[in-house]
Amino acid sequence: MKIPPDHPRAESLETREKLIEKYAAKGVVTPAGLIAHGRGEAFDYLLGEKTTSPALRAIEAGAAAMLLAEKPVISVNGNVAALVAEDIVKLSEITTAKIEVNLFYRSLDREKIIGKLLEKAGAKEILGIGRHASARIHELGSERRRVDPAGIYAADVVLVPLEDGDRTQALLKMGKKVIAVDLNPLSRTAQKASITIVDNIVRAAPKLTDAADELKREDPKRCQEILASFNNRKNLNESITLINQKLSSLAEKQKDLTVGGKRLEL
Numbered sequence: 001m002k003i004p005p006d007h008p009r010a011e012s013l014e015t016r017e018k019l020i021e022k023y024a025a026k027g028v029v030t031p032a033g034l035i036a037h038g039r040g041e042a043f044d045y046l047l048g049e050k051t052t053s054p055a056l057r058a059i060e061a062g063a064a065a066m067l068l069a070e071k072p073v074i075s076v077n078g079n080v081a082a083l084v085a086e087d088i089v090k091l092s093e094i095t096t097a098k099i100e101v102n103l104f105y106r107s108l109d110r111e112k113i114i115g116k117l118l119e120k121a122g123a124k125e126i127l128g129i130g131r132h133a134s135a136r137i138h139e140l141g142s143e144r145r146r147v148d149p150a151g152i153y154a155a156d157v158v159l160v161p162l163e164d165g166d167r168t169q170a171l172l173k174m175g176k177k178v179i180a181v182d183l184n185p186l187s188r189t190a191q192k193a194s195i196t197i198v199d200n201i202v203r204a205a206p207k208l209t210d211a212a213d214e215l216k217r218e219d220p221k222r223c224q225e226i227l228a229s230f231n232n233r234k235n236l237n238e239s240i241t242l243i244n245q246k247l248s249s250l251a252e253k254q255k256d257l258t259v260g261g262k263r264l265e266l
C-alpha cells in the first residue's frame with residue numbers, strides 16, 4: 001500500500017507495511033510478532049516517535065558494553081530481521097558480535113528464511129540455526145531455550161531487541177549482561193535488563209551502530225567511563241517521566257477545549 005508522504009504517521013505506517021509484507025509473503029514475522037509491534041507502536045506514540053535523550057544515553061552505554069565485551073552476541077528474531085537486518089550486520093561487524101537467530105515460534109524453515117534474509121543483508125556467519133542450537137537454557141520452557149553453544153550460551157553480553165521477560169531473566173541468571181531495546185519501559189525485559197534502550201528498533205539500531213563506530217576510535221577507557229556513570233534504573237525512570245509529562249501536557253490541552261467542564265464542539 002502506498003502511504004502518502006504527508007501523512008502524520010507516514011514513517012510508522014511504512015514500518016508497519018514492511019512487517020506485514022514480511023509476514024504475508026515470506027513468513028519472517030509471525031501474527032504474534034505483528035501484535036507485539038502494535039504494543040511497541042502505542043508506546044512510541046507516547047514517546048513522540050523520536051529518540052529521546054535518555055534513549056541516546058542508553059544507546060551510548062549499550063555500544064560501550066558491546067565494545068568492552070569479550071563475547072558479544074546479537075539475538076535476532078523475526079521482527080528484528082524484518083526491520084533492521086542491515087543495521088544488525090553493520091553493528092556485528094563493528095563490535096565483532098556474533099549474530100544468532102533465536103525464535104519464540106521456532107521452525108527450521110523459519111530459522112532458515114531469517115538466516116537467508118540476514119545473509120542477504122551481508123552477514124557472513126549466522127548462529128543458532130537447526131542442529132547448531134544444541135545448548136539449552138534450562139530455566140526456560142519456551143523454544144527460546146535452544147541456543148548455540150558458540151553464541152548466546154557462551155556470551156558475556158547479549159543484545160536482545162524486542163524480547164520477552166522470561167529469557168532476559170534467564171540470561172541474567174547465567175551471569176550475562178543484557179542490553180534490551182524495548183519501547184515499553186514497563187515491560188519485564190525493560191525493567192530487568194542491565195541496559196535498556198527505550199526506543200524503536202528502527203531508530204535505535206542505526207544510532208547504536210554509529211555510537212559503536214565512534215567509540216571504537218576512542219581510548220577503551222572512554223567506554224569504561226560511560227558504563228561507570230550509567231544508571232539503568234535512573235535512565236528508565238526518565239523515560240517513564242517523559243511519557244508522564246507528555247500525557248500531562250495533552251491533558252492540559254484538552255482542558256483548553258472545555259468551558260465550565262463542558263467540551264467545546266469544534
Ligand code: ATP
Nearest residue numbers: 036037040162164165182183184187188189200201
Ligand atoms: P515482557 O515479557 O518483557 O513484559 P511483553 O510480554 O510485552 O514483555 P512481547 O509481547 O514479546 O513482550 O513484546 C515485545 C516487546 O517489544 C514489547 O514490550 C514491545 O513494546 C516491544 N516492541 C515491539 N516492537 C518494537 C519496536 N519496533 N521497537 C522497540 N520495541 C518494540
